[in-house]
Amino acid sequence: MKNLQKYFYLMLGASLLMTSCDKVENPYEQVATIDIDTTLYNGTWSDYLENEYPVFSTNTNTDVNVLIEDYTGHKCNNCPTAADEAHEIYGNNPGRVFVASIHSGPGSLSFQQAYPNSSKYYTDHTNPEGIAYGEEFESGFGFFGNPQGTVNRSKGNGEMFSLYGVWESRTDNILNTNDLKVNIQSEFNYYDYANGGYLHVEVEKKTNEAIDMKTVVYVIQDSLVDWQLMPDNSDNEFYVHRDKHLGSIDNNPFGITTFDASAANGEKKIIDYSYVLPQELDKDNMHFLIYTYDVDTYEILQVIKQTIE
Structure with a gap:
């Protein structure tokens, strides 16, 4: 393979296994690969590469999608209104707009620290990556x-x-501009016996602009019911928190270097991840949001959703 590049990161955290037997070798395209746990597959890794590793077809997508990152908190009485706005924009633009509700903020503490004796707001919705963004x-x-x-x-x-009042207009501007600089496609191979599997992501540069790009994978919980302070300052025990950001698939908040500024239009990379689902979560109530962003400006250039099936 020409110009084969590999970026190795340890996969940390309770939901990820750290043991790695082999490095992924993809015979088709340039690869950026993480140390992954090949033992999640009940067979030899050579069999996986031969029979289950995806071969991505030509990505003919021409649309730029949108990720709304809703910075929120369950003791924030204005946050439910913002969440409703984000969800409405998502509903009005199926397949084009996605939401990540990130529990963070300047100087955020763990809610277990902030409310140690609370009988209501004891759940810690934060995670290290969300705090890092704040x-x-x-x-x-x-x-x-x-x-x-x-x-x-x-x-x-x-x-x-910005405040939520301008999210819709900002979304419309991006959807209508459609200045596609990078394309993404993905596949997740899930195995019941491992309660996990492998996420494979192909990223293709679609511009000659000199842009350093990184790729991040958010783990999102579709919904959960927990306490929330409401706009009228009442306490809602049965509030539905949607699109909760659980962190990044590799515990790396700012992602993997995918292209440097010298990369040419049409250059492709594949990134491979292994992931074990948290025991308390149902795969049907989770998904991944995969995005590539401009390292210099943090602007998200493209985002897609990958379900777990």
Whole structure:
């Protein structure tokens, strides 16, 4: 293979297994690969590569999709209104708009620390990656607290973050501009006996612009019921939290280097991940959001959804 590049990262955390037997070798295209747990497959790794590793067809997509990152909190009484706005935009643009509800904010603490004696708000919805985003975007990006959000992290009035009242117009602007700089397609091979499997992501550069790009995979829980402070300051025990951000598939908040600025239009990379689902979660109530972004500006260039089936 020409210009074979590999980027090796340890997969950390309770939901990921760290033992790696072999490095993935894909005979088709350039590869950026993580150390993955090949033992999740009940067979030899050579059999997996021969029989189950995907061969991606030509990606004919021409649409730029949108990721709304809704920065939220369950003790934030304005957050349900923002969440409703994000969900409405998502519903009006099926297959084109996706949502990640990120529990974070400037100076965020674990809710277990903040409310140790609470009989209601004891659930810690935060995770290290979400906290990392809050800390990264505290200054210079317009993020001053919840509820705020980003729309592909594109800037309006010089700031990445905005209140929910402008999310729809920012979304429409991106959907109508359709300046596709990168394409993504993916496949997840799930095995019941392992309660996990392998996510394979193909990223293709679609521009001659000199852009350093990284790719991130969010793990999203579709919905859960838990306490939420409402706009009238009442406590809702049965509030449905949607599209909850659980972190990144590899516990790496800012992702894997995919293309450097010298990469040519049409160049492709494949990134391979292994993932074991948390025991308390149902695969039918989870999905991945895969996005590639501009390293210099943080702007999300493309995003797709991958279900677990």
